[in-house]
Amino acid sequence: MKRFGSVLGHGIERITASALGPYQTAVVRIGFAATWLLFLLRELPNRHELYGPDSPWSWDMAQQLIAENHAFTALMWSDGRIWFEALYALAVLSSVLLMLGWRTRTMSVLFMIGVLSLQNRSIFMGDGGDNVIHLMATYLVFTRCGQVWSLDARRAARARTAPVGRSADADLEKAAQPVDRVGPVLWWALGLGLSVVTFMGELSGGWLLVFWGLWLSHGLWWAVGRRAPDGEGHRLLDVIVKLAHNAALLVIMVEACLIYATAGWYKIQGSRWQDGTAIYYPLRLDYFSPWPALSDLLASHGLMVMLVTYGTVAVQVAFPFTLFNRRVKNVLLAAMICEHAVIAVILGLPFFSLAMIAADAVFLPTSFLRRVAGWTARARGALFARLSRGRTVPVQRGADEEPARESAEHARVGFPS
Template sequence: MNTTASVARPQPLRERLRPSALWPRFVAWLMHRPHATIGFSILRILMGLSMLIVLVPSYADRQYLWGAGAWWVEPEASRRGWWEPLRVFFPKDNAVVFEICFHLLIVLAVVFVAGFKTRWVTPVLMVLWVGLSTNTTLLGNGGDTLMRIVLLFVVFADLSRHFSVDAWLRHRRGARLSFWARRRPAWVPTWLGAWLHNTVLILCVFQILLVYFVSSVLKFQGEEWLNGTAIYYALSIEQFHVLPALSQLAWQSAPMVALATWLALWVQMLFPLMILWKPTRYAAVFLITGMHLGIAILLGLWPFSLMMIALDLLLVRDGSWMRLGARLASLRRGSLRPAT
């Protein structure tokens, strides 16, 4: 008689994909524990850096861009229908209030990157960032709109579980419970924190899928994208020449320009399908991240590119990040080991 202990076999794919099995699995995924916590921590850092990339280089011209010298953008800014209380933080007719709020916004962005008191900093940062956006509606490259949407979502997410001062303090104090678990009233269900966090994850992923799908549909309506010349024309715009020599080098090879154009078009179009299977999901994230790095380096659109990369990386699971970290640590230990 075989005395070997029976090993539980994974359910066949047909059983796991049955409609009656999908809903319980989704509910368990949604409520048992927060997902993509490493991805959200990376998103926090890249989002804060995106804000600083906008604020710090513009520091000397802040009054002209958003303050008392920004009346040139009126009445267009007022016609956009912003909620009026948001406009009180950066008034064009009160330099003192403007300066206090502008410098506070920079400080909060730095604290946000560091991940200190993130639960309290995030909503205040959101209000001030949106308030600054109400003053000038003509300064932006798509990344600012996406940032405002995502900031509203991530107020309810766990952004500081990794790579943060909050995580360091929790480790130092030996507190293993999350902020939600420690501050949760007794009448609030235990699953609410995970549910909020994972709902934010779904909303953020939906947002990037929407961006890529709409972008690809619009690209298919442009002749330059279909004949493979769109990237050539983008790189030839002098206003976007951050590194002119590199931009000129990039368009020298017609086959490479055509390949990059078609690759950008089809990866964005097929992105919603590619993320359904793990191998193609990581291939899609790798390709789309490379595309955004190219946009940042060659066109100088760093805030937009960093926001898109941050959202794309939410598709990488915590387990994958941990395996990557373990692999890098193993390689580092091997490189430091003295030769015998």
């Protein structure tokens, strides 16, 4: 009993003292933001037919559906082309900034708004990966996904190492610290926009509480951290934020397991999966054959089709249970990532595969991710050194030392530029 209490106390201390999985949440953030960004850019010429005024799922039909399911989409606030173009641009911009990790708390909310607005406007557009992006965009709002590999991490590291005055006066040293002006301006601008939308009656019920709650919580966090960074109030808020992060991280992991478990168990019930021929049929469809010769080559080998069919079911059903064994989990994780890469090429579903790989990344080992960060930092340093050697313009003394110092700083905070 004493041992159980000790373990329980250690677990509680761990989830309240730190935001777990900083590298994993950073990879999830980058992966889903990049996937959504690439999709938006690829469909840029077709955006009006997919989600805009020229969509077969007309604005009136979408409005009727939204009235029934109460889903959130800002595209229902107006049917004008200018409003659609503005929201599409917001979705692209928020994806870029979230991927880079600039103001991740704010960008995660804007990213969610962009994803929900477009996907809920035309719910029949997508290939399955859109559902994963839909869910993860909501979960990311509650994570601290900018702890590493982000511009926020770089700014925080520079603030910690910024020189202060030599005076022993604490007030002077506090005044010498860099002041964040962008955050408050962004917060006030978004608050003004939220007030206008609320006054117009476009938000109501649960979504009204969600957005106002997020806005107020961000303001409270900044105000308490600015006035009393070492006070009891800030420590309490920090514990709450870490609990929310760890809970959202757990939800992301459980969601990924549910996706694989339900897919695997449903496959078991299908006769084509039971006789080992299920993979053969999509390979013979022109819609899923961007490389016909490659699809025909795979479909012509019956043993390969059977092994891939049974292997897919076995991996998906077994994966949630392998989380209790790290080595087996890592092997199956690598197998699933390779499987999604093959699906992207052979079946022509790149965004579905990218979304699933981004979801799988939450289970990647921290040691592996740190190793990747080290490789990236060294490659970046080598690139800077090569570019410096190739310069013919004289460089002022000390200029060559800055990239090396910045690279070392990024390696320390885990930022692979």
